[in-house]
Amino acid sequence: MDPLACVSVPYVALQIIMRRYPDYREVSAVIVDELKPMGRILEVNRQARAHRILPGMRYAAGLSLDRNLRAAVVDESEVEAHLEELGKILGHFSPRFERAGESGVFWVCVKGLAPLFGGMKRWSEGLVHEIDEYGFIAxxxxxxxxxxxxxxxxxxRRGTWVFETHEDECQVVESLSLERVGLEPDVLSALTRLGIRSVGQFVRLPPSGVQERYGALATRLHRLARGELSLPMTPLRFEEDLETKIDFEDDEAEVTRLLFIIKRELRGLLLQLAARHQDLLELELVLCLRGGDTHEHQIRPARPTLDELRILELVRLRLENLVIPSGVVSVILRVEGVELRREQLGLFAGGRRDLEAASHALARIRSEFGDESVLELREGNSHVPEKGFELFPTSNVRLKVERPAEIHVELPANAGLVRRIQLRPEPLMRFERKPLEGWILRGLDAGPVVEAHGPFLVEAQWWTQKDEIAREYWLARTERGDVFWVYWDQSRGQWYLHGEAE
Known part of the structure; x- marks a missing residue:
């Protein structure tokens, strides 16, 4: 039986937060899917478990058990980026390894590595030390x-262990608690009620009964534990980044010559992408200047492509708008590829709108004026009005999808609507919570406030126990007929102007 290793980096998202907020190590901390009272808890630290806060609970329930509970959300892309870096570290210790279905768990083929590292104990210690240097326990x-x-x-959880024989690992592991093998909480609770608390007791259960009562995951673990399920190693393949560097004998500042040189080198990179069955997703252009300064630019076409002319057009637009203080001594080109995606031709002609042409036009605008020149408005995840929407860079044009049901509200012909909302509410020189009538809100021309409607209460972030928001919104109409949207901030003790109707 060939040896193998299991490398476990427990609670990756929680470790990311502990690195970001070191003070969370001393208090109860959890990872939630969303920072709301009904957000589901995904991972918990040791202090939270001591307060009986467990994965699967709601954030509000956790706060009821520990009022000092800290919570955070970690994006899946951030976790994935760290797992890729951990994979690169593993690649330095073995050419063959694979990621398990559980986040942070890797299987490593260690056959023949003992003589190279002076024994598997030293191999394990070196690997764990490298991961620790990266900032994670393993x-x-x-x-x-x-x-x-x-x-x-x-x-x-942390450290190394080397079994000399299969019999040794069976004997040691059978005495371990069943909580350590990744069973679902409901299954674990049901087995505990039956008095089954160790791995050995779980292994001795009849296979038919496990499959009938406890589901697919428990059945798979049971078959693995009994040696009835043998899975071949499917190692990950890491391809080297494609990049090239061009050094100039003399400083170069002419855009046309730079573009010609980039064109010559870009063709070779595109051929390498084609050999990998990939399209170009992004081109990174680094201009190294005399004196050591660098200009870095990310150029992304409207959609992944190997069209050399289209990519060079975007490079030309970017170069023509650059102001380079000194000559360029070298250029670095890096390309990021993505798997080819070929679409089937439609049987019937599409609509008159050409979304691909529109996306290409936006790509040209980004290349000429920068990535922040094309933004998309998206709905935000907050009760606070100014955070109810966010602006994000966008690259593709999408047709508006109509909602299945439209709500129609009949309004008077002269009804005023809130047209302008300020991203940053404007503080007003009024620090007392008094009736608005008679207040000169926006200059003498508008006249005093003659009518006010409210209050309309907005409360948010009370569950974080810091930066709590409590506002009383009012609609104030002046003598001239202007309608302003103002609020009284209870925590700051001040009035703010947030918008106006037209």
């Missing part, structure tokens, strides 16, 4: 069975 267990090494790594 456990590495070398053995002969996927299940047994996995269960031991989950139980160990």
């Amino acid at each position: 456990a590495s267990v070398v053995g002969f069975s996927r299940f047994h090494t996995y269960a031991m790594a989950r139980s160990l």
Whole structure:
């Protein structure tokens, strides 16, 4: 039986937050899917478990158990980026490894590595040390069975363990708590009520009963533990980044010559992408200037492509708008590829709107005026009006999708609507919560406030126990007929102008 290793980096998202907020290490902290009272808790630290706060609970329920509970949201892309970096570290210790279905767990083929590293103990210690230098804690267990090494790594949490024989790993792992093997909470609770608390007791259960009562995950773990499920290694393949560097004998400042040189080198990079069955997703252009300064530019076409002329057009637009203080001594080109995606031709002609042409036009605007020149308005995740929408860079044009049901509200012909909302509410020189009537809100021309409607209460972030927002909104109409949207901020003790109707 060939040896293998299980490397476990537990609670990756939680470790990311601990690195970002070191003070969270001393208090109860959790990862939630959204920072709302009904947000579901995904991961918890040791202090939270001591207060009986467990994954699957709601954030509000956790706060009821510990009022000092801290919570954070970690984007999946951030977790994925760290897992890719961890994969690169593993690549320095073994050419063959794969990621398990569980986040932060890797299987590593260690066959033949013992003589190279002076034993598997030194191999494991070196790997865990490298991961620790990267900023994460990890456990590495070398053995002969996927299940047994996995269960031991989950139980160990941090450090190394090397089994000399398969019999040794079976004997040690069977005494471990069943909580360490990744069973679902409901299944674990049901087994605990039956008095089944160790891995050995779980392994001795009849297979038919496990499959009938506890679902697919428990069945798969049970078969792995009994040695009935043998899975081949499917190692990850990491391809080197495609880049090239051009050094100039003399400083270069002419855009036309720079473009000609870039064109010559770009063709070779595109051929390499084509050999990988990839399209160009993004081109990174780095101009190294005399004196050591660099100008870095990311050029992204409207859609992944290998069209050399279209890419060069975007490069030309970017170069023509650059102001380079000194000559260019070298140019670095890096390309990022994505798997080819070929669309089937439509049987019937499409609509008159050409979305691809529109996306290409936006790509030209971004290349000429910068990535922040094309933005998309998206609905925000907040009760606070100024945070109810956000602006994000966008690259593609999408047709508006009509909602299945439209709500029609009958309004008087002269009804005023809020047209302008300020991103930053304007503080007003009024620090007392008094009736608005008679207040000169916006100059003598508008006249005093003659009518006010409210208050309309907005409360947010009370669950974070900091930066709580409590506002009383009013609609104030002046003598001239202007309608202003103002609010009284209870925490700051001041009035603010937030918008106006036209």
